[in-house]
Amino acid sequence: MMKLQINNVSKNFKDLVALDNISLEFQTGKIYALLGRNGAGKSTLMNIIANRIFPTSGNILVDGKTAFSNDELMSKIFLMSDDDFFKSLSCKKAFKMAKHFDEDFDLSYAFELAKDFELNLKTDVIKLSTGYNSIFKVILAFCSSANFVLFDEPVLGLDASHRDMFYKLLISTFNDKSNEVCYVVSTHLIDEISNLAQEAIIINKGKEVANGLVEDLSASVNEVVGPKALVDEAVKDSKILGVNKVGKVYTVYVKGFVNEIEGVQLNSVDLQRMFIEITKG
């Protein structure tokens, strides 16, 4: 098992604090969901992990050793990124170029996946549609020999069928590489990733706000439903996150403890609802 540690990482862009003292640990043999609203700092964090940008403070360790400016360790990390190195090349040449950079890049698997996704290998990378651009980058990520593979919005622009293919591929490639690989998936489609990831990290405005097993995170928020007076009584000792009123029925989202009261329904929530409630405002 290999470990990737993010130690007290902060990043400032002039006056803006993009990341505020983030500490995390990723292990091979696990799939993580990295969640956050637009501008929360997900991409900044991934770019720092992959050594594309420098943190203002803090460091990244692979198996306890500083990864910055260590090519051997940096080759264990792959970021599926926004900027294309391969713009002017055809997809086929781009895959061959990837093999040039990473000698253990699985070229035959890349061609096989291109066929499965019906990606035209002759098309120039720059001319790909948003969806096929994502597919191209996802294939690069799956065929990389890195142990820590970071997916930054892998399903951006993908239709439902291609997303379904991606998720199955994520699990089957993960299974094939057994405990050798760690996948970190940053996405806005929380419902679609919540059964695939074992653990989730939620960052909000540059700060880590939740981190743990998906089932524990969703269990940390409860939904309380009923007439206002009864609901108020039930949640009087709870930390209220959000209130929704439809007619005379109140729905209140709370963190943790709720008083049990007859006539009030206590429901569990899924990860997406938990996310919405704890990243409000």
Place this chain on the structure above:
Amino acid sequence: MNFKQKDSPIYIQIAKGLEDNIFTVVYKEGDQIPSTTELSVGFKLNPATVLKGMNILVQENIIYKKRGVGMFVSEGARDRIKEKRMSSFQNDFISPLIQEAKNLGFDKNEIVELVAKEIDDEITNK
């Protein structure tokens, strides 16, 4: 099988789903059940979650592991599932039925009559 986070933890739903398949003899005693890999890809679930669900059934001796081969349905699994379900039948089915019947204002005789009628209809239809 369709897995929704809201209902109950996914690993419990996996255990329940496999148990249903064994109870309805989709998988007979002695049969090999699908591997963690096959279930995780097929249902798009994290393999660790699938394993956690399977381990519940291993603990209840409904399935067992053959090292290097896979998971198999234990001898007597169906009887054990039946026994477990019989002991929770009252809680899972009878209590909610009585509760709803009381809300609707049915008395004891009416409830017994309705249940008896349903049983008779079931028999005539067969």
